[in-house]
Amino acid sequence: MYITDHPILGAEENTEMVNITVDGVPLRVRKGSMIAAALLANGIKVNRYTLKHHEPRGVFCGIGQCTDCVMIVNGQPNVRTCITPVEENMVIMTQNKD
Template identity: 40%
Template sequence: MQIIEHPILGEKSNEEVTFYFNNQPLKAKKGQTVAAALMANGIRKLGVSRKLFKARGVFCGNGRCMNCFVTIDGLDHVLSCTTLVEEGMKVFSNESDPGVRGEK
């Protein structure tokens, strides 16, 4: 879901950037959060919980619930809902404890 035109905010930029999620190239709109860009690409599962190994994703969307952690450019446990996507950004799902991921 993306807002293309808004009566108050005006027209949004359609400039695209390429980023990577688990080494898969994806497109995003410049100015989107990582969470919004992943959702726009059909990705809902951002990792698993450390204790119960249940799927985690976007819950509150404003950085309060800590449910949307991902690893961005080697930095573990970054909130995807408050971080803007950037060209060439490498995002990995959190499938385990910090420092243990499928990065190659």
């Protein structure tokens, strides 16, 4: 689900897509969207699992404060996906999945 029409910003004109992989699965997502938003649009709600109890976590604050949505992006862990835009060929992994 993307917002395609907005009362203030108007209609979305950007239809460019980029290719990313999430846990090895290829996805085409809207260029410029945040990783977490692109994943939500594809039904992916779990970004990481907690260290102590291995519980799933997803977007909580959505503004880069809480670090609940961190994932491994291009090999770097702890990337806040709600404030990091997708880029072509980005490799994204669920953090602490196993």
